[in-house]
Every structure is written in structure tokens, then in C-alpha cells.
Amino acid sequence: MIQNQKMFNILLPLSSEQLNHLKELEMTCSDIQCAWLSGYFWKKANQNSNSSPIEKKKIDEDQLVTIISASQTGNAKLLSHRLHEYLNKNNIKNRLINAINYKFRKIKDERTLILIISTQGEGEVPEEAISLYNFIISKKAPKLNYLSYSIFGLGDTSYNLFCQAAKNFDNRLKELGAISLLDRVDADIEYEDDYDKWSQELLKTISSNYINSKTSLRSLSQKDDLKITNFSYTKNNPALGTILTNQRITGRDSTKEIHHIEIDINNLNINYTPGDALGVWYKNDPNLINQILKLLSINPLEKVSIKNNITTIFDALENSFELTVNTKNIVQSYAHFSKNKFLKNIISDEKKLNKYVTKTPLISMIHDHSSKISSQELISFLRPLTPRLYSIASSQAETHDEIHITVGVVKKIVSGYVCLGGASGYLSGSLKVDDKIKIFIENNDNFRLPADKNIPIIMIGSGTGIAPFRSFMQQRDNDGSKGKNWIFFGNPNFTEDFLYQIEWQEYIKKGLLTKMSLAWSRDQEHKIYIQDKIKENGKEIWSWIKNGAQIYVCGNASKMAKDVEKALLDIIAKYNNMNIEDSTEFLNEMRLNQRYKRDVY
Structure with missing residues (x-):
């Protein structure tokens, strides 16, 4: 017994006097106070520890830093990729994922989440982040008390709801209990300085909170890893294309001026896929x-x-x-x-x-x-010129060394001045055949034809929103696809505004285009819009959906796309005997399964 007592005294790291003080203190403390002291002494011991980093607990896989990219014009995607590489070089174990591919129901398992997000339309989240956003604002969203996060917002101060998507995510994550690592950054179109400062502060903060493995994460699936297509030409290194055709394709009496433009890319080694956009650097008038x-x-x-x-x-x-x-x-x-x-x-x-x-x-x-x-004062407050993106209206399988775009001219008359949009005015008026134009491809993997060529598709577009569907049909024609094709198209007048009319009629004759539903808003006293045609064909649309059809929407985000989505929700609710909440969930599942895709602006 005496021998055991001696052994106990040797192993005990406290002297008898210290032990007596500790027992006296324990007798005066409540359970909560004892728990606090336990944590206090544990933290003190870890602060004073001289053990090597290898002896400390490493961050495990469910504690990886997750970077989510939610892009609209490509800037958020590029910055996310840069952050991924930056953290890798500094031994911060991280994974990079596109918002459309993020398994949002597992957000409760995250410990460190970085969101780089742009804002589109009237303060809305970009298309690829809609499912994630809908989930975290829903009643199904879990508490996120163990989540630390940081948000870098990209926006444009010319819009009233500047960086609103970033603000909305920030507010909601805080409501769910998450802790912000750094104050949210709301960056204007000149974002480089803001990004550099934020990324450096983020690295310091993450490094101080975690001990990470020195091995970068390389086991992500191809679907989860954000792919950056290595085009030789980029926004900062554009190609020089040549104008082949610049033709107005709306009638003389049309309320719209829309141009079809063809660009020669021969010998430029440019590859693109239907659904991609063309970036155009323009010059001011x-x-x-x-x-x-x-x-x-x-x-x-x-x-x-x-x-x-x-x-x-x-x-x-x-x-x-x-x-x-x-x-x-x-x-x-x-x-x-x-x-x-x-x-x-x-x-x-x-x-x-x-x-x-x-x-x-x-x-x-x-x-x-x-x-x-x-002159120096003038340029001190002007915004830098940025490229414009246009949905590509051709398939390379059909046009080979050409890219086609469809450009609607923005025009206002104010104070006696005719004010044209910078890019649309340049493209429609300044460029002639053989002129050179600075261009690059903006990849859009979220707006792709189904890999299975037997799957039916429904295409919904108004105005210049018809452009990507022209590329879809060219591709399906060249692929010999057997899947059915249905297009809904809306514009003011049949005689003045039926864009690419002859081509659509030829596809109907060939049997490639199964059905065409047209909405001409000003051809009758009672205006008919594209959503009206969708409701009118509700039963058949539901039949196509049940048979696996994928739905594509392209056009104005703030009006047309919202009205179309409401019409689709009504159809799902009516023909699937659902309430509006369940039909919303159904459409979200279609979006997650890549069966409901939008390219809106």
C-alpha cells in the first residue's frame, strides 16, 4: 500500500501543497465553474506546449477547407481557382467545388467554408448557386454552430443591389449560427486589390486556427473538382477574330434592332461547346x-x-x-x-x-x-471597361472555324442624345466585314446538352435568348440525335422579330424539331407571352418531364425567367397533384439532377 502511494506521488504532476489548494478550490466551485476551469487549464496547457506540430492533431477530411465557386460571368470561378492554388502552395488542405455540384445537405459537416460569389439581375444569386441558397433559407437548413466561413462578393456598383447575393448568404449563415472568419468583402468590377488583401488575411486566419496536412487534396472526383478549361486565349489574353458577317435580322419596322454576327477563328485554335459564351472586348464610340x-x-x-x-x-x-x-x-x-x-x-x-x-x-x-x-480627374472616377458576354449561337460541328453571336442593340434617347450600349453599339454599328475583334471563350458547363442523345429537350427563350438553342439544334443535327426537341420562343411581332425563322422551319420539315410554340406579344390586342404558351401546353410539358426531358431557359432574368419558372411550378403542381411548396422542391431536384438549366442575364 505504501509502495503504491509513493508511485502515485511520483506520477502526480502537483506537489502536496498544490493538491491541497486545488481541493479547497474545488469545494467552493459549482459544476459549471469546474467545467470552465477544466477548459481554462486545457487551453493554458496547449498554449504553453513546446511539442512539435507533428504531435498535434491534424485536420481530418471532414474539416477540410471547402471553397465554393458561384459564378455568373466567370470572375468568381477564376478567383476560386486562384484561391485553391494559393492555399495549396501554403500547405492548407482544401477542395474546390462548383456550387452546382455541391452536396448542400452536407453543409452541416463542414468546418471551414469559403464562398466566392457574384450577383446577377436584381440582387439575385447566380444560377449555379440557386439550389444551395434555396436550401439554406428553407426550414430544412441545419444549425451551423460549428461552421466558420468567409465570403468574397463580386458585384457592380452601378446596380442598386450591389453584391446582394453575398450579403444574403452572409446574413443567413450568421442566422444559422456560423461564425465569420473575416468581414465579408463586397468588391466592385476592379476587384484585384480587394482579392489580394482578403486572400492574404484569410490565409493568416486559417493558418492560426488549424494545423493542416502538407499534402494537397488530390482525390476529388472530376465532377466535384472545378474544371478550368485551358484555352490559350482568356479575358486577359484575347484572340483576334475577323468579322465575316454583320447583319440585322429584325425587320425595318421592328421595335428591336438585333444583329447576327459571324466571326472567323481560322488558325486560332479555339474550341467551344454549345452552351458556352463569347467574351467580347469592345471600343467606345x-x-x-x-x-x-x-x-x-x-x-x-x-x-x-x-x-x-x-x-x-x-x-x-x-x-x-x-x-x-x-x-x-x-x-x-x-x-x-x-x-x-x-x-x-x-x-x-x-x-x-x-x-x-x-x-x-x-x-x-x-x-x-x-x-x-x-483629364486625370475624369478618369479617376470612371469605371474600367470590361468585356461583354454573348451566348454562342453556333455549333462548331456545323460552322467549324466560325463563331456566331446574336446581339440586341441597347438604345435610349435622353436629353436629345441617342445613347447606345457600349458593346452592342460597337458590335452593331462600328464593325464591318474584315474588321478585327478581341474575343475569348467563357466556358459554361452548367448549360450543356444531355450526353444521352435520346433524351428529349424543351428549350424556352425570348429575344436574343434564342441564340444558344440555335447552337443546340445544329449540334443535335450533326450528332444524329434521336431525342425529341421542343422550342418555345417569344418576341413582339411575327413578321418583324422571328429570329432565324427559315432555319427553324427547316428543322421542322426534317423532323429534327418536334414542336415549336411561338408567342408574339404585340400581334393581337391581348398580349401573349411565352409563359402563356407554357401554361397552354401544360399537360404535354408534364408528359415530356415524366419521360425524362431536360428543360433549358435563356433570356432576361428579372422578368421572363421568373414568369417562366412560375408557369412551370404551376404545371408541376397541377399535373402531379402537389402544393406549391412540393412543386418547388420537385423543380429544385430537377435543377440538381441537371434537368432544369438556365442561362439568364
Whole structure:
């Protein structure tokens, strides 16, 4: 017994005096206080430990850093890939996944989640993140008390609901109990500095919280790993295509001006797939530039500095800055430089400012309140020019060394000025046959034809939203696909606005196009829209859905796409005897199973 007592005293890391103090303290503490002391001393011991990192517990697989990309125009996808590589190089074990492929019901098992997300339309989440968002805002969303997260939002300050998708995710994750590692970042179109600072802070924070394996995760499935297609040409390294055709395809009396443009890519080694988009770098209209410079009393040959490069103000405005979109920041800055009393009054009231920006293009503001400012002051508040994306309207199996796009011209008349969209004005008016154009491919794996060529498809588009479906039909024709094809198309008038009419009629004659449902909103007293045609054919649409059809929607996100989705939900509820909540769940499952796909803008 005495021998055992001696052994106990040798093993005990406390002296007899310390042990007596500890027992006295224990007698005065409640259960909760004892638990707190236990945690306190454990933390103290770990802080003072001199053990090597190898002796510490490594992060296990369900504690990996998960990076989710939710992209609309490709920027979030590129930044997610950069972050993935950055963490790998710094020995942070992580996986990269596209939001469309994320198994969102397992979010409760995550410990560190990074979301890089853009905003589309009227403050909405990008298409590929809809299922994830619908889940976390639903009653089925789990508590996330063990989740740490960080969000990098990409947006455009010219929109009132700037980075709203990122804000919505941030608020909801906090509601569910998750802890933010860093304050959310809301980045404008010039996001590089914000991204660099955020990614560095994120690395420091993650490194201080976890001890990670030095081996990068390489076991992700091909579906889960976010694929970056290695085109030799990118947004920052565009190809130089040649204009073959630039033709208006709406009638003389149409309310719309829409152009079909064909671009030669011979010898450029460019490959694309139906569903992809074409990125176009445009130049601003010289007439618009001269008007702005004249109103501001600026000599076109004045020199300005852009990121340490010297050029003329004319060249800077032609190639480097956005001139067709006004923003709150621009109005505020111009009011400051011009000292204009009217504009100062506008910027003092948020509601007035929002209304003014919506209705007043940049050229109109400068015309109505012209002032003398320097060329360097002018470019200090202008937004950088960014490329525009257009759904590709051709299949390479059909057109080989050509890319076709369908361009709707944006046009407003304000203060006597005809204001054209920057890119659409350039494409429709400036480019002639044999002109060169800077282009690149924006991959879109979320808008693809079914691999099984026997699967039926339903295509729903309005206006220029018909473009990708032209590429779909060309591809299915060349593949000899046996699956049925049904298109819904809407525009104002049959005689003026039936885009690619002869081609669709030929597909009907060949039997490749099974059915065509057309909605001409202004051909009769009572307006008929595409959603009306969907409801009218509800029973047959449900039959196609039951037979495995995939549904594709392309067009305006804020109006057309919402109305179409509501019509589809009504059909599912009616013919499957569901309430609206269950039909929403049904459509979400179709989206998850890649049977309901949208390319909206």
C-alpha cells in the first residue's frame, strides 16, 4: 500500500501543497465553474506546449477547407481557382467545388467554408448557386454552430443591389449560427486589390486556427473538382477574330434592332461547346468620346497616366473606361469636381440619387451640367471597361472555324442624345466585314446538352435568348440525335422579330424539331407571352418531364425567367397533384439532377 502511494506521488504532476489548494478550490466551485476551469487549464496547457506540430492533431477530411465557386460571368470561378492554388502552395488542405455540384445537405459537416460569389439581375444569386441558397433559407437548413466561413462578393456598383447575393448568404449563415472568419468583402468590377488583401488575411486566419496536412487534396472526383478549361486565349489574353458577317435580322419596322454576327477563328485554335459564351472586348464610340471631351473642355491629345502607362485621354476613353453606364459613385465624384449645386443636392438624398442614376446616362449628366475638369480627374472616377458576354449561337460541328453571336442593340434617347450600349453599339454599328475583334471563350458547363442523345429537350427563350438553342439544334443535327426537341420562343411581332425563322422551319420539315410554340406579344390586342404558351401546353410539358426531358431557359432574368419558372411550378403542381411548396422542391431536384438549366442575364 505504501509502495503504491509513493508511485502515485511520483506520477502526480502537483506537489502536496498544490493538491491541497486545488481541493479547497474545488469545494467552493459549482459544476459549471469546474467545467470552465477544466477548459481554462486545457487551453493554458496547449498554449504553453513546446511539442512539435507533428504531435498535434491534424485536420481530418471532414474539416477540410471547402471553397465554393458561384459564378455568373466567370470572375468568381477564376478567383476560386486562384484561391485553391494559393492555399495549396501554403500547405492548407482544401477542395474546390462548383456550387452546382455541391452536396448542400452536407453543409452541416463542414468546418471551414469559403464562398466566392457574384450577383446577377436584381440582387439575385447566380444560377449555379440557386439550389444551395434555396436550401439554406428553407426550414430544412441545419444549425451551423460549428461552421466558420468567409465570403468574397463580386458585384457592380452601378446596380442598386450591389453584391446582394453575398450579403444574403452572409446574413443567413450568421442566422444559422456560423461564425465569420473575416468581414465579408463586397468588391466592385476592379476587384484585384480587394482579392489580394482578403486572400492574404484569410490565409493568416486559417493558418492560426488549424494545423493542416502538407499534402494537397488530390482525390476529388472530376465532377466535384472545378474544371478550368485551358484555352490559350482568356479575358486577359484575347484572340483576334475577323468579322465575316454583320447583319440585322429584325425587320425595318421592328421595335428591336438585333444583329447576327459571324466571326472567323481560322488558325486560332479555339474550341467551344454549345452552351458556352463569347467574351467580347469592345471600343467606345469616337463620337461619344469627342462629345464628352468637348463638354468638359478637354483636349483629346492631353496625356493621362493609367497604372503608370502614359496615353492620350482619347485613347484612354476609347479602350480603357466604361462610358455608357452611370453610377452613384460617378455622380458623387462629378458633383465634387464640378461643384455643381444641382448635383450636390441630388447626392444628399439617397432616393433622389438612385432615381437620377437610373434615368440619366453619363453623357446626359455632363451635357446638362458641363464643367471644366482635368483629364486625370475624369478618369479617376470612371469605371474600367470590361468585356461583354454573348451566348454562342453556333455549333462548331456545323460552322467549324466560325463563331456566331446574336446581339440586341441597347438604345435610349435622353436629353436629345441617342445613347447606345457600349458593346452592342460597337458590335452593331462600328464593325464591318474584315474588321478585327478581341474575343475569348467563357466556358459554361452548367448549360450543356444531355450526353444521352435520346433524351428529349424543351428549350424556352425570348429575344436574343434564342441564340444558344440555335447552337443546340445544329449540334443535335450533326450528332444524329434521336431525342425529341421542343422550342418555345417569344418576341413582339411575327413578321418583324422571328429570329432565324427559315432555319427553324427547316428543322421542322426534317423532323429534327418536334414542336415549336411561338408567342408574339404585340400581334393581337391581348398580349401573349411565352409563359402563356407554357401554361397552354401544360399537360404535354408534364408528359415530356415524366419521360425524362431536360428543360433549358435563356433570356432576361428579372422578368421572363421568373414568369417562366412560375408557369412551370404551376404545371408541376397541377399535373402531379402537389402544393406549391412540393412543386418547388420537385423543380429544385430537377435543377440538381441537371434537368432544369438556365442561362439568364
